[in-house]
Amino acid sequence: MAEEDRKQIGLTEDGRATVALLTDELGWFDEAQAAGRFALGYAIRAGVEPGQTAAPVETRWSPDLFDPSGEIRSLLRALYPDNVMPVRLMEHFIDEGLRQITVRVKAGDANPALYLG
Amino acid sequence: MLTLRRLEVEGFGPYADRAVLEFPDGPGVTVVYGDNMRGKTSLMNAIRYAFFGEVHGRGERAREVLSACNRDLTAEGRYGFTVGLSLRHAGQDYDLMREVTAKVAVPQSDEDFTRNVSLRRGGVVLGPADRMALLRAMLPKDVARFFLFDGELLAQYEELLISESETGRAISEAIEHILGVPVLRDARDHLAVLASEANKASAKEASRHQKTEAMGVALAAANDAKEAHERERDRKKQEVEELIAERDDIMAELRRQEIYAVAIDRLDTAGKDRDAARGAQVAKAAELKVAMAEAWRTVLSEPVRTARAAAREATAGALASMLTSMRVHAIENCHCGTCDQDVPEDVRTRLAATLPPGATAVSPGDVAGLSALAHTSELDAFREADVRGEVRLIWEALRQARIDEADALGRIAEANKTLDGQNPEELRRRKTSLTEVGGKIRAASDAAEAEQKLVDEQVATIARLSKRLEEAGTPELATFQQRERVLVTAGAVFADAVDRYKAELRARVQDTATRLFLEMTTEKKDYASLSINDHYGLTIIHRDGRAEDSRSAGAEQVVALALMGALQANAPLRGPIVMDTPFGRLDPHHTANVVTTLPSMAEQVILFVQEGEIDRATVRELLGGHLLREYQLDKQTARRTLVVEAR
Amino acid sequence: MTTTERTDLVGAVMASRLDVAPGLDAMLLEAIVDAETAAAGDAAAAMSAIDAAVTAAMERGVGRLDGDEAAKRTVAEPAEDEEDEG
Numbered sequence: 146m147a148e149e150d151r152k153q154i155g156l157t158e159d160g161r162a163t164v165a166l167l168t169d170e171l172g173w174f175d176e177a178q179a180a181g182r183f184a185l186g187y188a189i190r191a192g193v194e195p196g197q198t199a200a201p202v203e204t205r206w207s208p209d210l211f212d213p214s215g216e217i218r219s220l221l222r223a224l225y226p227d228n229v230m231p232v233r234l235m236e237h238f239i240d241e242g243l244r245q246i247t248v249r250v251k252a253g254d255a256n257p258a259l260y261l262g
Numbered sequence: 263m264l265t266l267r268r269l270e271v272e273g274f275g276p277y278a279d280r281a282v283l284e285f286p287d288g289p290g291v292t293v294v295y296g297d298n299m300r301g302k303t304s305l306m307n308a309i310r311y312a313f314f315g316e317v318h319g320r321g322e323r324a325r326e327v328l329s330a331c332n333r334d335l336t337a338e339g340r341y342g343f344t345v346g347l348s349l350r351h352a353g354q355d356y357d358l359m360r361e362v363t364a365k366v367a368v369p370q371s372d373e374d375f376t377r378n379v380s381l382r383r384g385g386v387v388l389g390p391a392d393r394m395a396l397l398r399a400m401l402p403k404d405v406a407r408f409f410l411f412d413g414e415l416l417a418q419y420e421e422l423l424i425s426e427s428e429t430g431r432a433i434s435e436a437i438e439h440i441l442g443v444p445v446l447r448d449a450r451d452h453l454a455v456l457a458s459e460a461n462k463a464s465a466k467e468a469s470r471h472q473k474t475e476a477m478g479v480a481l482a483a484a485n486d487a488k489e490a491h492e493r494e495r496d497r498k499k500q501e502v503e504e505l506i507a508e509r510d511d512i513m514a515e516l517r518r519q520e521i522y523a524v525a526i527d528r529l530d531t532a533g534k535d536r537d538a539a540r541g542a543q544v545a546k547a548a549e550l551k552v553a554m555a556e557a558w559r560t561v562l563s564e565p566v567r568t569a570r571a572a573a574r575e576a577t578a579g580a581l582a583s584m585l586t587s588m589r590v591h592a593i594e595n596c597h598c599g600t601c602d603q604d605v606p607e608d609v610r611t612r613l614a615a616t617l618p619p620g621a622t623a624v625s626p627g628d629v630a631g632l633s634a635l636a637h638t639s640e641l642d643a644f645r646e647a648d649v650r651g652e653v654r655l656i657w658e659a660l661r662q663a664r665i666d667e668a669d670a671l672g673r674i675a676e677a678n679k680t681l682d683g684q685n686p687e688e689l690r691r692r693k694t695s696l697t698e699v700g701g702k703i704r705a706a707s708d709a710a711e712a713e714q715k716l717v718d719e720q721v722a723t724i725a726r727l728s729k730r731l732e733e734a735g736t737p738e739l740a741t742f743q744q745r746e747r748v749l750v751t752a753g754a755v756f757a758d759a760v761d762r763y764k765a766e767l768r769a770r771v772q773d774t775a776t777r778l779f780l781e782m783t784t785e786k787k788d789y790a791s792l793s794i795n796d797h798y799g800l801t802i803i804h805r806d807g808r809a810e811d812s813r814s815a816g817a818e819q820v821v822a823l824a825l826m827g828a829l830q831a832n833a834p835l836r837g838p839i840v841m842d843t844p845f846g847r848l849d850p851h852h853t854a855n856v857v858t859t860l861p862s863m864a865e866q867v868i869l870f871v872q873e874g875e876i877d878r879a880t881v882r883e884l885l886g887g888h889l890l891r892e893y894q895l896d897k898q899t900a901r902r903t904l905v906v907e908a909r
Numbered sequence: 910m911t912t913t914e915r916t917d918l919v920g921a922v923m924a925s926r927l928d929v930a931p932g933l934d935a936m937l938l939e940a941i942v943d944a945e946t947a948a949a950g951d952a953a954a955a956m957s958a959i960d961a962a963v964t965a966a967m968e969r970g971v972g973r974l975d976g977d978e979a980a981k982r983t984v985a986e987p988a989e990d991e992e993d994e995g
Contacts, residue, residue: 173550174551174555175551186560187561189561216643216645219640219643220566220641223641257554258653258654260557260561261561262561395949398949398950442914442917442918444945446922446945448952449941449942449955452956456959732974741967744972744974745964748934748967748971748972749963751972752933755929755930755933756922756941759922762924762925763921766917
């Protein structure tokens with residue numbers, strides 16, 4: 146496990162594909178980072194344990210642009226006080242969230258309302 | 263009397279392999295069961311092909327022979343087919359065989375096929391003239407519809423109620439043909455021709471004798487004039503017929519044009535609907551993206567609330583611990599660190615009473631959960647948003663817009679199909695020509711009438727001159743005049759007999775049709791009889807004497823069946839009734855009634871039935887001993903069917 | 910044509926004969942019905958046969974203009990008696 150936090154949030158190849166699916170094909174989001182935020186929230190609500198993304202990632206997003214108000218980082222501090230690498234954590238939740246969403250979409254749930262609880 | 267004994271087909275329709283149906287001797291019903299597209303209609307078409315050498319599709323239009331070739335075989339490069347029919351007519355057995363073979367490797371049209379036909383009697387092949395005469399006598403083409411009944415062609419029978427329709431006239435003529443009227447009508451017409459020839463012979467003979475020369479010449483001239491006017495009259499009548507056919511075509515076109523006008527309207531409306539649906543989709547898609555941009559807040563709401571509650575609880579716990587700790591300190595040190603005052607004994611006792619058992623002082627740094635205070639403010643800083651309702655509504659609207667677009671596209675496709683190949687200008691032109699043709703019909707009818715008047719004048723002149731010739735009493739003319747008298751008188755008798763016979767036949771057909779109808783209908787309480795009009799159209803009469811104006815398709819079918827049975831019962835031409843899915847429009851009660859009545863409609867009935875129309879057990883029960891044999895059409899593949907004897 | 914059908918046709922003709930020309934030779938009229946039936950739509954054959962029947966009838970005296978009505982009728986009267994006048 147790496148000791149330093151990342152500077153940028155990265156997406157795996159599968160994650161990039163899901164983002165494209167959600168934005169271009171299903172038309173849920175206007176831009177990729179909105180999909181990323183949604184996936185992060187989805188993973189946290191699903192109770193995904195904190196961790197790190199093992200798969201190779203391609204650097205994509207600046208944390209300041211991804212979380213301009215800082216709310217997400219504040220939330221992560223509050224929810225996961227033991228975590229000291231917020232960017233990797235964000236990356237992990239985004240990746241897990243996208244994975245779970247992909248499974249459901251492929252099973253036929255194209256209606257975004259079904260994912261909102 | 264014509265009965266079918268055996269039908270054999272190979273390579274025809276779905277019957278790639280040789281298929282045989284044997285029709286048992288004796289009165290009764292043979293039933294052939296088969297689902298849709300199994301080949302029931304092909305068997306009917308095979309019988310038609312055997313008699314007439316023509317392939318018919320749905321409807322009565324002849325199709326190319328190629329269309330009847332089995333598709334499996336043609337895929338293998340094997341074209342052609344055979345149809346064989348063994349039958350009995352007027353007590354003699356015949357074998358009719360038609361064979362179609364390809365002249366080229368890949369035939370494209372009828373010209374690429376050779377067609378052979380043979381009719382054998384007692385094993386001896388009959389010559390072409392005999393064969394054609396016999397086949398015509400067995401089953402004339404224009405009356406085939408009364409023996410080979412396709413339930414789908416019901417509309418034709420409705421034409422009988424429309425006096426001016428071409429089809430109606432054709433059908434009434436066919437009915438009169440089947441009832442033997444042509445014998446009397448032809449006799450009437452032939453006698454008139456012979457009488458006219460006899461008169462001309464008289465005139466010619468009269469002009470050879472001085473006494474009667476002038477009258478003879480005048481009579482000959484009158485005959486010539488009469489014939490000239492008759493020819494002109496007939497020419498005009500023919501013109502009227504052709505113009506009526508043209509008018510019928512135009513009217514059919516205009517009816518179709520109405521359909522086109524409706525189709526164009528539908529196309530426009532559907533186009534607008536499609537555009538609106540697409541616009542709605544674009545708008546809703548944009549709204550969805552806006553709403554979903556905040557959806558991350560919605561999904562985090564629950565975990566945040568849970569965390570907030572936990573943090574608040576932890577904070578409350580931490581504060582309580584701090585308070586306890588401070589009290590313990592004050593008790594132990596007799597001094598309050600907060601207000602920097604000594605704590606008297608009595609106050610220490612009171613404080614001690616408030617402490618839980620085993621309470622100790624803890625250092626502020628040890629108090630767990632103080633960090634929860636910090637977390638609470640972070641959690642409180644999170645701005646919640648609930649977009650669930652909004653997203654659900656947008657999604658529903660989007661889905662509906664997609665459905666609306668698909669529906670509109672479907673309507674556009676249908677409208678385009680209707681309009682395919684049509685030229686709006688051409689259609690408009692037809693409307694104008696209808697008026698023109700109407701004028702021409704009137705003019706030609708008037709001209710025919712005028713010619714008829716001239717014919718009548720000549721007829722009167724001929725009668726006058728003939729009488730004067732008779733009165734002249736010339737012996738040389740006696741034989742000529744005698745012949746003419748006989749022919750004219752006989753002609754008058756037959757003319758009267760035609761009307762008399764037709765009236766008698768209509769009455770008989772009406773009675774028989776009424777009997778059959780009342781057996782088959784389920785409205786026996788309401789309906790009293792059928793009434794027949796001059797062209798054999800049947801109207802249902804209620805018990806209160808009123809005519810039933812509108813009939814359901816089911817009632818129409820029952821009336822048509824009653825007519826068929828009545829014609830069979832009253833016609834000199836007797837043969838089998840072959841019915842292809844006659845129950846399509848009938849409810850179960852009517853169907854049961856029709857099946858029960860079938861054996862009384864003809865000696866031999868062959869019934870092609872779709873399994874869904876009526877089940878076998880019911881048919882067996884209803885027909886009882888009248889059921890002679892059952893066959894089943896088994897589908898091997900989409901293009902191949904097997905005939906199996908079921909019972 | 911079966912016997913029944915022929916009877917029907919002849920019956921109609923005979924009934925018309927009574928109305929239109931009671932004196933006309935019944936045998937001739939039957940012969941014309943038979944000629945048309947046998948010709949089965951062949952106009953030339955029918956007219957030829959009718960012509961022959963008329964000639965035969967004329968030889969029997971049918972159509973002759975003499976004072977004796979009986980001479981115009983055939984000898985075979987029983988055929989008329991058997992007619993169904995219904």
